[in-house]
Amino acid sequence: MLAHRLQLLSQGRPSRQSQVAARPLRVRTRPCPVQQRGRAVLARVSTVKRPESFAPDSISWDEDVAGYNFLSKEEEYVNSVDEEDGNCPVYIDREGNIINVMCCDYGFRSNSGRLYQEGYGKIPHSMWHLAWANFAQEWTQLRRSFRYDEYGKIAAVNPPQGPLGKASYAAGSAVVRLFSRLDRWLEERRLFSALLPEALPKEVFDTKTGSMTESCKQIRSKLAQLKLSNKAVWDREHAREAAGGGVDTPWFVKGIYLSLCVFLDVAYDNRPLQRFWFLETVARMPYFSYITMLHLYESFGWWRAGAELRKVHFAEEWNEMHHLQIMESLGGDQLWVDRFMAQHAAIVYYIILVGLFTLSPQLAYNFSELIEAHAVDTYGEFADANKELLQTLPPPLVAAQYYLSGDYYLFDEFQTSLSGGSLRTPKCDTLYDVFINIRDDEGEHVKTMAACQDFSIMDDLEVRRETERRI
Numbered sequence: 001m002l003a004h005r006l007q008l009l010s011q012g013r014p015s016r017q018s019q020v021a022a023r024p025l026r027v028r029t030r031p032c033p034v035q036q037r038g039r040a041v042l043a044r045v046s047t048v049k050r051p052e053s054f055a056p057d058s059i060s061w062d063e064d065v066a067g068y069n070f071l072s073k074e075e076e077y078v079n080s081v082d083e084e085d086g087n088c089p090v091y092i093d094r095e096g097n098i099i100n101v102m103c104c105d106y107g108f109r110s111n112s113g114r115l116y117q118e119g120y121g122k123i124p125h126s127m128w129h130l131a132w133a134n135f136a137q138e139w140t141q142l143r144r145s146f147r148y149d150e151y152g153k154i155a156a157v158n159p160p161q162g163p164l165g166k167a168s169y170a171a172g173s174a175v176v177r178l179f180s181r182l183d184r185w186l187e188e189r190r191l192f193s194a195l196l197p198e199a200l201p202k203e204v205f206d207t208k209t210g211s212m213t214e215s216c217k218q219i220r221s222k223l224a225q226l227k228l229s230n231k232a233v234w235d236r237e238h239a240r241e242a243a244g245g246g247v248d249t250p251w252f253v254k255g256i257y258l259s260l261c262v263f264l265d266v267a268y269d270n271r272p273l274q275r276f277w278f279l280e281t282v283a284r285m286p287y288f289s290y291i292t293m294l295h296l297y298e299s300f301g302w303w304r305a306g307a308e309l310r311k312v313h314f315a316e317e318w319n320e321m322h323h324l325q326i327m328e329s330l331g332g333d334q335l336w337v338d339r340f341m342a343q344h345a346a347i348v349y350y351i352i353l354v355g356l357f358t359l360s361p362q363l364a365y366n367f368s369e370l371i372e373a374h375a376v377d378t379y380g381e382f383a384d385a386n387k388e389l390l391q392t393l394p395p396p397l398v399a400a401q402y403y404l405s406g407d408y409y410l411f412d413e414f415q416t417s418l419s420g421g422s423l424r425t426p427k428c429d430t431l432y433d434v435f436i437n438i439r440d441d442e443g444e445h446v447k448t449m450a451a452c453q454d455f456s457i458m459d460d461l462e463v464r465r466e467t468e469r470r471i
């Protein structure tokens with residue numbers, strides 16, 4: 001059963017990424033020179049001391065367009081990715097093809113620390129322990145956001161517009177300067193710990209020279225060139241509506257939807273990856289809220305007919321989680337302020353949707369249909385506008401793991417309008433393929449949300465029961 005086992009192999013020495021990601025996975029058994037080499041290499045896991053030249057302080061924040069993060073640690077670290085030495089991880093897809101994936105991971109939870117394989121086989125600590133650890137990490141990031149002016153970097157790519165915007169920016173800049181001085185003053189009196197400048201993930205460095213690998217430099221540069229026009233997204237949405245693809249919705253739901261869209265346009269103008277990361281953080285919440293409510297109704301003994309629907313919603317949430325991790329791997333979650341906004345917005349959104357589902361499941365599904373249709377337009381516009389550039393970039397590791405896995409179960413499960421021969425078999429050779437896949441995933445979410453409103457989802461599930469599973 002080779003097809004439903006994924007493998008990560010290193011072409012040279014093992015990368016930290018491949019070691020951690022490969023840990024819970026089986027190495028394939030079919031003889032293959034490349035795989036045999038990779039398997040042998042995986043056994044030679046070693047640690048090396050950080051080179052003297054590898055000094056995070058020497059990396060200027062200003063060199064970094066998107067504000068990437070460095071998790072500074074003084075301990076030994078596992079020898080990391082180095083493309084020049086042939087250490088980029090590769091992924092073996094379901095057909096046995098070798099897929100080159102990005103050598104670098106630019107997420108705040110850098111590299112394998114972000115993937116869901118991290119901590120495989122463990123259960124979390126107590127909520128207090130986790131909350132405190134997260135607070136300690138984010139507290140440092142909050143201080144950095146003032147001291148190294150993350151907000152100025154946002155304004156550099158998204159300048160304030162109009163008198164109100166400029167006045168808000170001036171007031172905000174004054175607050176940032178004030179907190180920055182206060183932080184420095186407290187640090188000088190040893191009331192706060194010393195704060196190092198932000199730097200880059202250690203995985204992007206050549207362990208021999210201490211400098212960033214050429215591949216990582218190029219990819220970072222290209223990611224910074226990706227563009228998204230708000231106007232083009234709106235044009236696309238209006239064209240869809242004019243062609244009969246609009247979503248019927250009450251005026252107050254439409255009002256909330258438009259408010260959210262305007263917020264995204266203003267806060268994330270010229271920052272498409274951050275915008276997508278925000279959206280995907282929030283996008284998981286509807287499905288979580290539906291599962292919550294369906295489960296609750298079952299527990300109360302009120303209504304059990306939706307039990308099968310929970311499987312669909314879980315598969316949808318699983319799909320959104322992978323969209324989120326893809327955006328993280330591209331650096332969408334690097335800034336403290338973006339994480340703060342998205343994660344708090346997600347919790348508020350969840351509570352609102354639980355309340356909305358309580359009052360009217362149709363309205364809750366209707367609102368999601370609106371959002372998902374907007375996501376189709378946004379990702380479609382982004383993929384078209386950046387096609388040439390995206391085609392020159394490899395997919396992130398997590399995208400290959402999700403779209404090329406031999407296990408189709410959760411991938412098929414959320415696409416309730418598809419069955420038999422129409423089931424999707426996505427490709428994932430480049431970052432362009434990744435965004436096309438995400439666009440198409442969002443399109444399937446639209447269909448499922450519509451089917452949940454008119455109850456045709458029950459017919460879809462009936463067909464699904466009779467469809468042979470793909471493995």
Ligand SMILES: [Fe+2]
Binds near residue numbers: 280
């Ligand atoms: Fe999504």
Ligand SMILES: [Fe+2]
Binds near residue numbers: 283320375441442445
């Ligand atoms: Fe979605």
